[in-house]
Amino acid sequence: MRPYVCLRLFSRNATRFAYNLSLPLPPLGVIGKMATIEKLFQPVQEKLDDTGNKVTVVGVGQVGMAAVFSMITQGVTNNIAMVDVMADKLKGELMDLQHGSAFMRNVKIQASTDYSISAGSKICVVTAGVRQREGESRLDLVQRNTDVLKIIIPQLVKHSPDTILIIASNPVDILTYVSWKLSGLPKHRVIGSGTNLDSARFRYLLSEKLGIATTSCHGYIIGEHGDSSVPVWSGVNIAGVRLSDLNQKIGSDSDPENWKETHTMVVKSAYEVIKLKGYTSWAIGLSLSQLARAILSNANSVHAVSTYLKGEHDINDEVFLSLPCVLGRSGVCDVIRQPLTQTERSQLHQSADLMAKVQAGIKF
Numbered sequence: 136m137r138p139y140v141c142l143r144l145f146s147r148n149a150t151r152f153a154y155n156l157s158l159p160l161p162p163l164g165v166i167g168k169m170a171t172i173e174k175l176f177q178p179v180q181e182k183l184d185d186t187g188n189k190v191t192v193v194g195v196g197q198v199g200m201a202a203v204f205s206m207i208t209q210g211v212t213n214n215i216a217m218v219d220v221m222a223d224k225l226k227g228e229l230m231d232l233q234h235g236s237a238f239m240r241n242v243k244i245q246a247s248t249d250y251s252i253s254a255g256s257k258i259c260v261v262t263a264g265v266r267q268r269e270g271e272s273r274l275d276l277v278q279r280n281t282d283v284l285k286i287i288i289p290q291l292v293k294h295s296p297d298t299i300l301i302i303a304s305n306p307v308d309i310l311t312y313v314s315w316k317l318s319g320l321p322k323h324r325v326i327g328s329g330t331n332l333d334s335a336r337f338r339y340l341l342s343e344k345l346g347i348a349t350t351s352c353h354g355y356i357i358g359e360h361g362d363s364s365v366p367v368w369s370g371v372n373i374a375g376v377r378l379s380d381l382n383q384k385i386g387s388d389s390d391p392e393n394w395k396e397t398h399t400m401v402v403k404s405a406y407e408v409i410k411l412k413g414y415t416s417w418a419i420g421l422s423l424s425q426l427a428r429a430i431l432s433n434a435n436s437v438h439a440v441s442t443y444l445k446g447e448h449d450i451n452d453e454v455f456l457s458l459p460c461v462l463g464r465s466g467v468c469d470v471i472r473q474p475l476t477q478t479e480r481s482q483l484h485q486s487a488d489l490m491a492k493v494q495a496g497i498k499f
């Protein structure tokens with residue numbers, strides 16, 4: 136196997152990059168014997184490579200690169216490995232980031248088509264696979280992306296047996312279930328990006344309607360990331376003031392103010408962006424970065440992510456859907472027991488039934 140060459144000898148305390156170059160390079164020791172470098176440094180001890188916060192991102196397409204860019208510019212990690220099947224694309228993305236090294240804070244970035252580069256990752260984010268074309272639903276991608284995960288997941292677990300998987304590839308809830316099955320990891324270490332994105336879209340749209348900051352609008356979308364997602368109108372609040380106390384019909388068909396439309400817009404969001412620019416990337420990249428930060432910093436913060444749902448809200452199937460979860464260093468620590476209305480509960484059950492039906496048709 137070709138060596139991975141870390142260029143840190145040439146850029147001490149700057150951003151560090153490695154790539155499995157097509158030509159074998161001399162080992163580090165040989166580079167280190169260059170006269171100028173020998174004159175510059177008095178070696179005291181070997182440098183440690185482990186930063187304790189390594190994240191691997193599989194798939195350097197629109198979503199993967201938005202996630203990488205968010206994580207390194209927001210200081211979530213300073214140790215990223217990127218894996219994809221397209222060697223040229225990988226190298227191009229690596230070089231492009233490398234040219235930004237003067238603007239970053241000592242980030243180590245590696246890229247390879249070989250999964251050994253992912254070894255020792257605290258988190259592996261999976262964004263590989265096909266995306267929807269205009270008019271396609273997320274569920275239309277299920278078998279194609281299951282086949283992609285069959286290649287990826289065993290490799291990730293082989294090289295990082297203690298890792299936490301964050302799945303973003305669609306249909307994300309089904310593929311989180313597939314990853315859990317393929318990985319053999321405990322359920323708290325397999326997480327789908329789920330409705331963290333839908334909830335963010337919801338909060339943004341509420342903020343536009345109310346004329347206040349997105350961060351001051353509190354509310355969760357649960358269930359499926361996508362068409363059957365469930366808005367928890369009963370919990371939407373501003374500074375603890377529940378909108379459902381002000382408008383008892385909020386979110387229902389009979390609401391004269393038609394707040395339901397806000398959720399409809401959330402569901403349509405991805406389709407609209409895909410129609411306009413071909414894909415969605417920035418918001419999911421930021422969402423993945425937030426989830427990685429929660430885990431790496433052991434934040435015990437609450438996020439709507441896709442998790443193992445059997446036993447919650449009387450769901451009997453082995454499905455992964457989003458509920459608000461406490462995320463920390465070991466993955467999902469708690470599922471928040473939201474009190475749901477009868478309508479919200481029955482919508483969640485419909486999502487679960489749909490997931491179970493789709494899962495039954497998957498060829499592993």
Ligand SMILES: NC(=O)C1=CN([C@@H]2O[C@H](COP(=O)(O)OP(=O)(O)OC[C@H]3O[C@@H](n4cnc5c(N)ncnc54)[C@H](O)[C@@H]3O)[C@@H](O)[C@H]2O)C=CC1
Pocket residue numbers: 193194195196197198199218219220221224262263264265266267276280283286287302303304305306307328329332360414415416419
């Ligand atoms: N969960 C969410 O909220 C969101 C999920 N997505 C999903 O994320 C996925 C990726 O979307 P984009 O980045 O836009 O697609 P893209 O086509 O830009 O990138 C996909 C990448 O996966 C790579 N890939 C394919 N097979 C692979 C394999 N076996 N091993 C390693 N890499 C492989 C491709 O070479 C490509 O670079 C899609 O399934 C999309 O639907 C997209 C947006 C939001």
Ligand SMILES: CC(=O)C(=O)O
Pocket residue numbers: 273305332405415419
């Ligand atoms: C594509 C997708 O899943 C999203 O942007 O919500």
